Amino acid sequence: MPPKYRTYKINEGDTLISVARALGITPQEAKRFHNVFSSEDDLIDVDLPSHLRTLYVYPHIYEKVGDNPAFVKFNYGYTLRFKPAEKPLNYGVMYTISSGEKEENTLKYRVRVTFVKQDEKGYVFEINRLSKTYVNDEEASEIADELAEKVSGAVYPLEVVIDEDGNWMDIANHPDIRKRWKQVKKRIFEEYDGAWVEQYVAESEASLVDKELLKKSLSGDWFLAAYFGQIYVDYTPGFVFENRVSFPVVPFIRPVKYTVKQEVKMLLDEYGLVQISQEGSVSDNRSKADLENRQNFPHDALLDPDSEKAEGTYKAKYFLNAGNNLIESLFLECSLQLEKRKEIKVVVSLLEDK
Known part of the structure; x- marks a missing residue:
């Protein structure tokens, strides 16, 4: 059974926009997915709460420093798209x-x-x-x-x-x-x-x-x-x-x-x-x-x-x-x-x- 979510460690200076950009998703996607699994105290409104240290993200997303090539990389959410090849x-x-x-x-x-x-x-x-x-x-x-x-x-x-x-x-x-x-x-x-x-x-x-x-x-x-x-x-x-x-x-x-x-x-x-x-x-x-x-x-x-x-x-x-x-x-x-x-x-x- 695949995991329901992965976690992303929030660092000092992170914002909802910067984290979403790092993960390759939109701020709305990051906010919506996190709020499904978080407690009421950790819900995201306009931006990341100042006390928040852990963000819940899609199962296929991982921190850049721990990028694991064994995982399929979706374009956004769970959408799979092709990229045209440069050669025949x-x-x-x-x-x-x-x-x-x-x-x-x-x-x-x-x-x-x-x-x-x-x-x-x-x-x-x-x-x-x-x-x-x-x-x-x-x-x-x-x-x-x-x-x-x-x-x-x-x-x-x-x-x-x-x-x-x-x-x-x-x-x-x-x-x-x-x-x-x-x-x-x-x-x-x-x-x-x-x-x-x-x-x-x-x-x-x-x-x-x-x-x-x-x-x-x-x-x-x-x-x-x-x-x-x-x-x-x-x-x-x-x-x-x-x-x-x-x-x-x-x-x-x-x-x-x-x-x-x-x-x-x-x-x-x-x-x-x-x-x-x-x-x-x-x-x-x-x-x-x-x-x-x-x-x-x-x-x-x-x-x-x-x-x-x-x-x-x-x-x-x-x-x-x-x-x-x-x-x-x-x-x-x-x-x-x-x-x-x-x-x-x-x-x-x-x-x-x-």
Whole structure:
């Protein structure tokens, strides 16, 4: 059980403002937390009482002289925020997909995440594919896979706008994507022909040239869904809270919602990393039939309140750099029991600099 508080020794000349600044919190936070645990005689009003020698502070805060790097450093209160990295981060990404009794398939590729700028909309990151996608350790060979690979050449590099919670909100370079698509489409028709190819290109174009449709399409990207998850949030004094996360288990529809117990470990792990875990089950308002029929809204569930609920589990572990709170690796397992059980595993690992 984590401690309820730590103590800070007040020295001569300390004020509420100077102590709060030393601890990296606001005076209001210092006052509010201390007053929860102090006696009536030691309550803080406008400033520190002249007789006060001990201040009660958040459990993760410690005096500067005794700074302990084994503790997670929150930004303020129990809020965890990321700090953009100065250099690009290269990751290896692997998906493992299984459906029913079918043999598992794996997809692998490498991706680069680069901080571009911060503006009034949020943080802009560039996502760029560094390699082709390998299916079961082989390059894509089916025509559909080859076309998908070529279409992705128009999407990447992709610039996404991230809010301070780490959730991706918008596409910053959509005009560039539209321009690239013209060249990609031309090359596709130079290499392939046939009615099926024309239909594939037309469907791809519809989702690429319209920004909102592209955002909807990218909401089904497993890397974006996992990497820009809800981990940079306000935690509780117990470092655990209930959260709702979404993941695109079923293609072409709104991601499925899961209710999870989310926890950040107070201590860094043996490698000096921040650990965050999420574990829970399906809590979507759509029924099993709704999801089976790829409905965005609870059509069947509203018609029949007793309709069978969808079942499934969600587990994720994140390991963050303790200096900037950016992801070094993540492991995610997500399942959904429909007519056939569907399971997706995502592994993202920071690659060593060469």
